[in-house]
Amino acid sequence: MKNPSLYFLKDNGKFPNSHLPVLHYPGVVKVPVLFAGRRIKALFRRNGWSNNWRDGIFTYAHYHSNTHEAMTVIRGRTTLQLGGEYGTLIKIQKGDLLIIPAGVAHKNMGDQNDVICIGGYPEGKDFDINTGEPGERPGTDQVIAALPVPANGPLCPDTELFTIWSRYRSNAVS
Secondary structure (H helix, E strand, O other): OOOOEEEEEOOOOOOOOEEEEEEEEOOOOOOOOOOHHHHHHHHHHHOOEEEEEEEOOOOOOEEOOOOOEEEEEEEEEEEEEEOOOOOEEEEEEOOOEEEEOOOOOEEEOOOHHHEEEEEEEEOOOOOOOEOOOOOOOOHHHHHHHHOOOOOOOOOOOOOHHHHHHHHHHOOOOO
């Protein structure tokens, strides 16, 4: 696979974000014309990323504390904000893969259905949704800190994701 763009997002007081980078692989997925959703879900599942969904991306900042998330854009394009208000803006479109570490806020800056994505979670974890409300932390911070780095990426059983994230996890300050 191509080298991903890495986005580092620091704790902003409202959103924990992560010492692990968001990985963005532009155009890495050749989206099939027929049954795209079904085929991408099957690919994710083969590599241990299940509890799959097909939908747009929420138009409010949110994060998951109990799991990492991967999504592939199968239709459309939009701008995604990472990290919360004043965060990093990235353009995503059909064929892009994003792997978002637990704790990283993400928000669709367009309409929810400007993109349709297939998403999934390592080992099929059920996800929570946090929006940076008072009282979420420090509980969510403790859950995030306990999460392991996935052994596989969602598209292939290689160790690239594990290698990249392990490099930054070992540098994390406890």
